[in-house]
Amino acid sequence: MTIRWRLREVMAKQRMTNKRLAEFVGVHPNAISYLKNQDNMPRIGGEMLNALCTHLNCTPFDLLEYVPDRPLSDPQQPLTDLQQPLTDLQQPLTDLQQPPQSPKSEEL
Numbered sequence: 001m002t003i004r005w006r007l008r009e010v011m012a013k014q015r016m017t018n019k020r021l022a023e024f025v026g027v028h029p030n031a032i033s034y035l036k037n038q039d040n041m042p043r044i045g046g047e048m049l050n051a052l053c054t055h056l057n058c059t060p061f062d063l064l065e066y067v068p069d070r071p072l073s074d075p076q077q078p079l080t081d082l083q084q085p086l087t088d089l090q091q092p093l094t095d096l097q098q099p100p101q102s103p104k105s106e107e108l
Contacts, residue, residue, distance in 0.1 A: 003041040004065040010056055011036060024055035 011021065018036065022029040025048070035042055035052075041064060049060055056062075 002067040002069070004067050005035075005038045005041045006063050006065055007038070007052070008036045010058055010062055014056060016056065021052075021055060025051045 011017075018029045018032040022032045025032070027048075035044070049063075052063065053059060
């Protein structure tokens with residue numbers, strides 16, 4: 001799963017420059033350039049996200065796009081992927097459930 005960052009598209013749609021958005025948000029234009037050039041969602045705080053949305057007149061959903069790793073056309077597909085690892089994990093558990101064998105009296 002990837003969260004795609006769409007700041008570049010939102011800014012282009014509104015013809016917003018780095019300099020102008022930076023002035024609105026209160027950061028250096030290089031900071032806006034850095035955010036704009038990210039393909040995946042950068043780590044930003046809620047205040048920055050709120051400021052971007054306020055001055056771009058958009059919502060966080062406009063800035064983010066969920067891109068699944070693979071198509072989920074079959075809702076059962078992820079479950080089948082998990083069944084084999086679970087089966088592999090069950091074998092060591094059954095080994096642990098067997099009581100330990102006591103030492104033979106001859107060995108004492």
